[in-house]
Amino acid sequence: MTSSEFEMKLWVCVSEEFDLKVIIQKMIESITGMKPKSFLQIDSLQNKLRKKIEGKKYLLVMDDVWNEKKEEWLRLKRLLMGGAKGSRILITTRSEQVAKTFDSTFIHSLQILDEYNSWLLFQKITCLEGHPSNSENLDQSSSLIQIGKEIVSKLKGVPLTMRTIGGLLKDNKSKRVLVVFQG
Incomplete structure (x- = not known):
């Protein structure tokens, strides 16, 4: 599957703090190219994100994820369910436990180079x-x-x-x- 097969490509750097509101804001910014108003409540942001991805095949790259709390991942995952069949989420992490937390279907561990x-x-x-x-x-x-x-x-x-x-x-x-x- 190539990236040209996706209607929408999103990239979000998550880093150490897995703040759902911040992640949703970054996703909306990645889609629209504009930062959403910071005063918006999380409910408004969630609705806006759902409308943007609804029925669209997307590729979401969540870069440098450290969160190991499954409940937070499940909250985000529920928001992303409205995308079209074939949508994909790619997560980069330095922690095998994080990879397991995210219900990964495939884990590829990068090795050091000789x-x-x-x-x-x-x-x-x-x-x-x-x-x-x-x-x-x-x-x-x-x-x-x-x-x-x-x-x-x-x-x-x-x-x-x-x-x-x-x-x-x-x-x-x-x-x-x-x-x-x-x-």
Whole structure:
């Protein structure tokens, strides 16, 4: 199933606090592109969300979920029942218990990357893949590669950490960046 098969795509970063009102506000904002009025009561927000998803096939990504309280998940799940058949909810979490709490039909556990694949990913993110042609840039490049490999070894194969640090380094290519890791 591809994302183009969905009429509606929603992305909500949940993080540590599973506040139903905040999650519904973020879902409405994801659908409409506009933040709902903060003074609206939860009942009004729930009705608005139901109307927006009613009969529509949606893909909801709930990112970085930490909540392990089943009752809160069930309250949210009831709100989402009005979507069309084939609607999907994808949850990212760092906790296996959270995955079990959400009545998951499929759990895919991401593993850490080995050293070789960690370096490939880091190179791709930071654009260290290319090789400079003149000798002055070659010395600078080998120095950057050495520093890059030291950083990768400290990231311990965690892809999200590599994307985050690599992205910061890529965005700051023209600036001097000092990254300090405590081991």
